[in-house]
């Protein structure tokens with residue numbers, strides 16, 4: 001049994017936070033943000049809009065486009081670092097309940113910006129082992145809830161949103177996800193972290209919102225991201241005897257245009273191969289790759305049989321890449 005990437009869906013909240021608006025909040029300029037990151041604006045969820053609310057909207061689209069019924073889904077895995085609840089219930093169980101799917105396996109994965117590659121690998125493994133048939137994977141983040149809007153080094157980067165995909169069992173090897181690499185290096189955990197509130201640094205008294213705000217060593221993370229992603233992408237292509245030219249869509253995690261450009265140039269990808277959403281959504285962490293795939297899909301540029309190369313890097317530190325043909329049921 002193989003795992004096929006059947007469909008994609010995404011959701012972006014309505015509210016736009018522009019670079020100009022950020023200049024009123026911290027000491028920065030539109031020019032600096034544009035030049036150093038490629039970001040022009042990002043979306044911000046409504047105050048009462050949760051990560052699971054966004055996840056459900058993306059998931060419903062993905063299921064509708066898969067040609068399957070909601071009841072065919074037998075597992076939901078959500079990648080998020082901004083869950084509805086700090087410890088439990090998991091966002092995946094909230095999503096399952098909101099969608100009326102009360103008898104599915106449901107759990108979250110915490111791998112920061114690499115989250116979508118990790119949940120994809122989990123779906124592939126469950127399907128190939130014969131344990132599940134139709135897995136809904138989601139990357140959903142309300143990054144605005146864990147961002148410090150007084151820190152110009154991080155608040156200019158992050159945005160909110162969700163993306164989802166349906167991964168299904170197939171006996172047709174041509175439809176199958178080719179390969180997935182996932183990795184981590186915990187020795188660099190302090191490059192990107194929310195330091196307080198867990199058992200590593202427990203609260204002695206009342207819980208404060210600032211406790212879960214992101215702290216990042218931006219420049220150090222940037223350098224490791226470029227090096228690691230380039231090596232990882234070269235490696236997955238080489239292992240599978242695939243040339244960059246055979247990749248239809250290179251879909252990198254949308255952290256910073258300069259990182260994407262450096263990796264893309266190293267692989268000699270043509271501009272039309274590289275998917276870019278960073279200008280309008282910023283960095284939506286685990287949601288960024290499925291939101292980017294959805295963009296290509298909604299532009300009518302994602303066709304059956306197209307080969308996608310996904311790659312991501314984030315907190316943990318974690319990273320990963322995947323070679324994924326788009327294999328819709330209805331061709």
Ligand code: UT7
Nearest residue numbers: 028032036113152153156218219221222225255256313314
């Ligand atoms: O998605 C998960 C993984 N995360 C990433 O991959 C993020 C990787 N990091 C980055 O994208 C970049 O490092 C940043 C965009 C965060 C920062 O860009 P940079 O080119 O690495 O700048 P830097 O941190 O080396 O800072 C250069 C200067 C500093 O000023 P001084 O010390 O040279 O006077 C910063 O204080 O830029 C200053 N700076 C800013 N200036 C205006 C930092 N943030 C800002 C800002 N506006 N928003």
